[in-house]
Amino acid sequence: MESVQRIEKEGEFQEKVSFLQEKAKEVRLRIVKMIHKAQSGHPGGSLSAADIMTALYFEILRVDPNRPKWPDRDRFVLSKGHACPVWYTCLALRGFFPVEELDTLRQFESRLQGHPVATKTPGVDATTGSLGIGFAQSIGMALEGKMLKKEYKVYAMLGDGEMQEGVVWEAASSARKYKLDNLVAIVDNNGLQNDGNTDRIMPVEPLDKKFEAFGWTVKRINGHDMAQVLSALQEAKEHRGTPFCIIAQTVKGKGVSFMENVRGWHGKPPSDAELEQAIKELKGELT
Amino acid sequence: MSERKVQFEVKKADSPTRKCYSERMIEYGALDTEFVVFESDIGYSTYSYLFGEKYPERYFNMGIAELGTMAAGAGMAVDGRTVIVSGYGVFLTMRAVEVVRSFICYPHLNVKILSSHGGLTAAIDGVTHQATEDIAYMSTLPDMKVLVPCDKYSARAAFDISIQTPGPVFTRLMRDPLWDLYPETESFSLGGSKVIRTGGDITLVSYGDIVFQALEAAEVLAKKGIDAEVIDMYSVKPFDKETLLESARKTGVVLVAENHQKRNGLGYEIAAFLLKNFPVPFDNLGLDDTFGESGDYFKVIDKYGISARGIAEGAEKLLKRREKQ
Numbered sequence: 001m002e003s004v005q006r007i008e009k010e011g012e013f014q015e016k017v018s019f020l021q022e023k024a025k026e027v028r029l030r031i032v033k034m035i036h037k038a039q040s041g042h043p044g045g046s047l048s049a050a051d052i053m054t055a056l057y058f059e060i061l062r063v064d065p066n067r068p069k070w071p072d073r074d075r076f077v078l079s080k081g082h083a084c085p086v087w088y089t090c091l092a093l094r095g096f097f098p099v100e101e102l103d104t105l106r107q108f109e110s111r112l113q114g115h116p117v118a119t120k121t122p123g124v125d126a127t128t129g130s131l132g133i134g135f136a137q138s139i140g141m142a143l144e145g146k147m148l149k150k151e152y153k154v155y156a157m158l159g160d161g162e163m164q165e166g167v168v169w170e171a172a173s174s175a176r177k178y179k180l181d182n183l184v185a186i187v188d189n190n191g192l193q194n195d196g197n198t199d200r201i202m203p204v205e206p207l208d209k210k211f212e213a214f215g216w217t218v219k220r221i222n223g224h225d226m227a228q229v230l231s232a233l234q235e236a237k238e239h240r241g242t243p244f245c246i247i248a249q250t251v252k253g254k255g256v257s258f259m260e261n262v263r264g265w266h267g268k269p270p271s272d273a274e275l276e277q278a279i280k281e282l283k284g285e286l287t
Numbered sequence: 288m289s290e291r292k293v294q295f296e297v298k299k300a301d302s303p304t305r306k307c308y309s310e311r312m313i314e315y316g317a318l319d320t321e322f323v324v325f326e327s328d329i330g331y332s333t334y335s336y337l338f339g340e341k342y343p344e345r346y347f348n349m350g351i352a353e354l355g356t357m358a359a360g361a362g363m364a365v366d367g368r369t370v371i372v373s374g375y376g377v378f379l380t381m382r383a384v385e386v387v388r389s390f391i392c393y394p395h396l397n398v399k400i401l402s403s404h405g406g407l408t409a410a411i412d413g414v415t416h417q418a419t420e421d422i423a424y425m426s427t428l429p430d431m432k433v434l435v436p437c438d439k440y441s442a443r444a445a446f447d448i449s450i451q452t453p454g455p456v457f458t459r460l461m462r463d464p465l466w467d468l469y470p471e472t473e474s475f476s477l478g479g480s481k482v483i484r485t486g487g488d489i490t491l492v493s494y495g496d497i498v499f500q501a502l503e504a505a506e507v508l509a510k511k512g513i514d515a516e517v518i519d520m521y522s523v524k525p526f527d528k529e530t531l532l533e534s535a536r537k538t539g540v541v542l543v544a545e546n547h548q549k550r551n552g553l554g555y556e557i558a559a560f561l562l563k564n565f566p567v568p569f570d571n572l573g574l575d576d577t578f579g580e581s582g583d584y585f586k587v588i589d590k591y592g593i594s595a596r597g598i599a600e601g602a603e604k605l606l607k608r609r610e611k612q
Contacts, residue, residue, distance in 0.1 A: 081415065106582070107583070109582065110582070114415075115415045117414065127415070130377065132351075164349075164351045193350070194328050194332065195348055201350050202351075202352070
């Protein structure tokens, strides 16, 4: 009996993984399309976070698109706010606003601002775009959850370059002091920042040892292996006692060959021809 | 009829002022071999990376850490060395403002701030990247000097003025290329300004990107028989009181337009100055106690009243108000 249940459970997990893998493809397609349409935005860091964001929005987060301000919802903070194309895509696909609205990214009088704005976009709880500050805000959101004895979790997504901001470590310290086991930090460790390789600009590793020294429970995963992503997020969701940090090894520009690991795709939109190539690759029409 | 109203020729610019300033900085690196540059991971955006390629030992990219970068820059300037600190306006003037105040201005250090994405020139990136209060923060600090060039040669001159002026100097630069105005031979100075169009009916004062909108507004007004004088107040602090006063005496009406909050910008400075010295009908245009938004630069500045259209309307309104007085 037990083994039957285990097999069923494994089957269920595999099904979820397959579903999320497919969903992530759609997310990536929409990211490159919307940035192309806007002719402005940050594709590299949006694509590197796409698998994790897909798993969060289609499996992990307890949110209700019809009640974006539902008091018991899980909170999500995109501390690396420039990657908002991936967030807007997940929110739209999850039903927070019409998918067609993705075409208005960064445009005049759009709800989809160049960086996330809480007062404009349904599903966005914290305004971000100045690195490090989103993570620090997530501390307050977690403290509020504790004060109100709510069950919700707060998930904050950071970039590896963002780890250079001092305020990140101020926030990390306070999470231990207040035993914020309702807080999950996810580092999209894609190894690149605006000016080049993170290792060369200002090394941030060993991130696992740093977070451990700050009193966090740390798990390092491959951020593009959906089984690892899902299982780490499930573990984080159940974890109690300490704040939890997932360090996800990712590839900037993941899924579009000419964007992968190329500094120049941090904040540059694709041309028409590049979009066409990207679409072919993401649809699996090219090998 | 044959009198030349506009003193300079407006041409489409190839490079944004952020790049022009950095290019001059690199050239100057050979003239002055002592100064250093601190960057906060937007070297490819401010073009300071080119300095780093030429002078790797004089270039410090401190990563995404604007507060710490500013403080490290201050530390390196303690014994008199000139330090250029490069970054985006919002982060340098707001996140790091305490360091600029207490540890650069107060000890009178030779720190020069290269501040990109001034005002709504970063329109498309949204509010978190639009430095629309930078002039207020920087000009409020004792000892700080504030420059806002509008084009290539004034941006290059801003670098020279910065490095040749003792103590802290802040230069606001633009995200995207707009137009060029001045010839290479034009000279600029701390506390100077340029009358770029002469006229007798109203004085339009501006700086940076809005200079071009003011010039265009003057042409719109000319068609309605209103002869506007346009001043490029590129040195925002200290500003050119003599030229302003001379123009105000001639026209008797002053309108300031700036890509900044109306509150505590150059408009407020000039209003206070005129009220004390030569009261005339006055108004100022800018963000009216509101934030900007994402979008096309021209649409956004138009919405917030600092496009040529907004300035021309503001001028007509002000002239009508004077008629009633």
